[in-house]
Amino acid sequence: MRDQKRGRRRGQGELEVQVLAALREAPEPVGTGWVRERLGGTLAHTTVITILTRLLAKGAVTREKAGRAFLWTPTADESGLAALRMRRVLDGESDREAVLASFVTGLSPQDEQVLRGLLGRAREAEE
Amino acid sequence: MGVFVFLPLVLPLTAWPIARLAEQRLHPRAATWLLSAVAGVFAVCSTLSLALLMVVGTAQLPGNPLPDGWSDEEVRDTVPYDEVAGKAAIPALIAVLAACTRVVRRHQRVRRQAERALAGLPATPVAVLPDESPYAYALPGRRDRIVVTTGMLAGLDSAERRALFAHERAHLARRHHRFLLTVQLAARANPFLRPLRTAVTYTTERWADEEAAQAVGSRRAVALAVGRSALMSRGAPVATLAGFAAMGPVPRRVAALLGPAPAGRIWPPVFTAVGLAAWGAAMGTTASALSSANSAVTLVLILHAATPV
Numbered sequence: 001m002r003d004q005k006r007g008r009r010r011g012q013g014e015l016e017v018q019v020l021a022a023l024r025e026a027p028e029p030v031g032t033g034w035v036r037e038r039l040g041g042t043l044a045h046t047t048v049i050t051i052l053t054r055l056l057a058k059g060a061v062t063r064e065k066a067g068r069a070f071l072w073t074p075t076a077d078e079s080g081l082a083a084l085r086m087r088r089v090l091d092g093e094s095d096r097e098a099v100l101a102s103f104v105t106g107l108s109p110q111d112e113q114v115l116r117g118l119l120g121r122a123r124e125a126e127e
Numbered sequence: 128m129g130v131f132v133f134l135p136l137v138l139p140l141t142a143w144p145i146a147r148l149a150e151q152r153l154h155p156r157a158a159t160w161l162l163s164a165v166a167g168v169f170a171v172c173s174t175l176s177l178a179l180l181m182v183v184g185t186a187q188l189p190g191n192p193l194p195d196g197w198s199d200e201e202v203r204d205t206v207p208y209d210e211v212a213g214k215a216a217i218p219a220l221i222a223v224l225a226a227c228t229r230v231v232r233r234h235q236r237v238r239r240q241a242e243r244a245l246a247g248l249p250a251t252p253v254a255v256l257p258d259e260s261p262y263a264y265a266l267p268g269r270r271d272r273i274v275v276t277t278g279m280l281a282g283l284d285s286a287e288r289r290a291l292f293a294h295e296r297a298h299l300a301r302r303h304h305r306f307l308l309t310v311q312l313a314a315r316a317n318p319f320l321r322p323l324r325t326a327v328t329y330t331t332e333r334w335a336d337e338e339a340a341q342a343v344g345s346r347r348a349v350a351l352a353v354g355r356s357a358l359m360s361r362g363a364p365v366a367t368l369a370g371f372a373a374m375g376p377v378p379r380r381v382a383a384l385l386g387p388a389p390a391g392r393i394w395p396p397v398f399t400a401v402g403l404a405a406w407g408a409a410m411g412t413t414a415s416a417l418s419s420a421n422s423a424v425t426l427v428l429i430l431h432a433a434t435p436v
Contacts, residue, residue, distance in 0.1 A: 017247030076257075078247040083256035085244035086274065090262070093237060100237065101298050101307065101331065103263040103279075103291060104357040104377055111375040112358065118381050119354045122347060 015043075019051045020060060020074055020081050029064060029071035058084045132179055133212075134418040135172035139319035141411025142169065144404035146326040152401040154389045155333035161405065162330065163306045166323040168412045170313035172419040177220040179422050182430075184213020194434050226315035234308060241266050245274070253292065255280065261359040263291055265298035273299070282359045287352035289343045294352070297338035303331040329376050336380055337389065350384035353377060 022038040023030070036048045052072055055061045060076040076084065093100075107115065142165050149158040186197040241264075248254050253273045261279035266272045273295040280288060298304070306327055314324040336353065340346040357377040374382075383389075396402050 014246055021247075079255070080257050082245050082248050082254070083258040083276065086241065086256055087258060087260070089237065089240040089244050092240075100241075100264045100266070101303055101335075103294060104353060104360055105375070106360075107357055107377055108375055111378050114374060114378040115354050115357060115381060118378060118385060119351065119358075122350060122354075122385055 015047075015051050016055060016060075017078055017081060019048065020055060020076065021078065023061060023072055023074040024077065026074075029066075029073045031066075031069050031071055035072070055081075058088075060084055131418040132176050132422040135169070135176040135415040136317065137319070138411045138415040138418070139169045139173065139317050139323075141414075142166070142320070142408045143322055145401075145408035146322040148401040148404045150326050150330050150333070152399075153405075155330045155337055158330040159303075159306055159327055159334055161408075162323050162327050163309050165408050165412050166310045166313035166320050166327070169320055169415055170316035172415040173317040174220070174223060175419045175423060177216050177223065179419075179426050180212050180216035181220050182426065184216050186213075188214075197430055197433055223316050227312050230308070230311050230315055238266070238268055241274075242268055245272065261356060263295060263356070265295040265303075267299055267302070267304045271299040279356060279359070282355060283352055286343065286345065286348040287355065290339050290345075290349040290352040291356065293339035293342035294335045294349065297335040297342075298331070301334065301338070303335065306331055329379070332376065332380060333383060336384055340384065340388075346384045346388065350381045353384070354381045 018039060019035060022035050025038070026034065032045065032048050032052065035052070036043055036045060039048075052061060052063075052070075056063060058081070060081050061072050061074050063070040063072050065071075090100075142162075145165070146162060149162055153161070182193070182197075185191050186193050245254055245266075250270060252271070253275065256274060256276050258276040259278040261276055261282060263273070263275040263279050266274055273292060275291070275295075279291070283291060310320070310324040310327040313320045336349050339352075340349045343349065354377070397406060
């Protein structure tokens with residue numbers, strides 16, 4: 001049960017990438033039906049809408065009203081989408097330094113002053 | 128077992144001097160190994176002591192699943208501290224186990240999420256993400272990966288970029304995440320071990336800095352890379368009490384890199400401050416291990432004798 005749930009969630013992440021990739025192949029803003037067909041037509045119409053809406057919330061696509069339906073345009077490529085997702089993971093962790101080793105950690109105002117002094121001396125020594 | 132059962136709960140205090148001194152005086156590799164090993168042994172012994180106290184405490188409770196013989200008069204006489212300490216050990220042990228489970232789950236969750244976030248990208252060792260916010264992370268996993276944003280790379284020159292990648296590769300190659308997980312679990316098992324967690328978080332960064340300095344052949348380039356990335360990422364300053372804050376980890380790392388290279392010596396000479404602190408921690412660790420072993424063996428013997436066959 002749990003594995004199933006996890007598998008489905010991972011599937012949605014991959015679907016987002018697939019939908020975005022399909023949109024990027026479109027010659028012009030396209031509707032949901034075009035995306036669905038492009039992905040082989042196996043997905044439900046509502047699933048495609050759900051994924052497009054999620055991409056919209058992430059800022060990876062834009063849409064415009066055309067009659068009763070929406071036309072979709074991609075704004076991010078795959079690495080742009082990965083960047084958006086990574087930002088969400090990081091922003092979701094209040095204490096991310098506890099989990100991921102970051103290259104640098106935050107600076108207090110005094111730290112910043114001390115650091116500027118150290119870097120200034122290091123550059124002088126070079127000249 | 129007597130008072131020995133309580134010793135492992137307080138002996139972690141003997142590691143405080145070495146936690147402070149090792150990060151300044153030992154090579155960061157030696158400091159990381161020493162402090163992580165000490166923290167791990169202390170944490171295991173401290174948890175074992177809680178478990179032993181719990182067995183004694185639980186035996187007093189009506190309706191518990193333990194054999195009746197374990198709460199005999201004779202056992203009670205042999206094992207003192209069964210009343211208050213035994214009962215207090217039950218919630219304490221549950222809290223420790225719950226906190227450790229949370230830590231492990233959180234690690235797994237963040238790793239899984241990060242892996243999923245990068246799922247669509249080609250499987251390269253370095254993933255460059257188009258993002259103005261400057262950050263760089265080493266992501267251990269089935270495929271080790273370095274994640275860095277264009278914002279971070281834009282602020283560094285080519286020597287500093289090489290230093291950044293060498294630093295992150297050192298984190299991955301030396302499996303620093305295992306040391307960090309060990310000390311985090313230890314800090315949850317016994318709050319007295321928190322200074323060791325802080326120290327190891329710092330020494331792993333120093334270790335990666337020194338490896339990077341060797342890889343790129345310049346301690347200055349690494350110092351500049353660390354300093355400039357920190358100034359770029361300073362968007363959210365850490366809240367500190369002005370005037371009371373000690374120098375934060377980043378300026379200390381830069382200062383250490385601009386100073387002389389650390390000696391490669393593994394164990395410090397005895398009659399120096401750091402040597403005495405190291406021996407203090409080593410003896411505390413040994414005493415802690417012996418006390419828990421002593422208590423465990425005693426308890427097993429007593430309970431074995433009291434168990435109706």
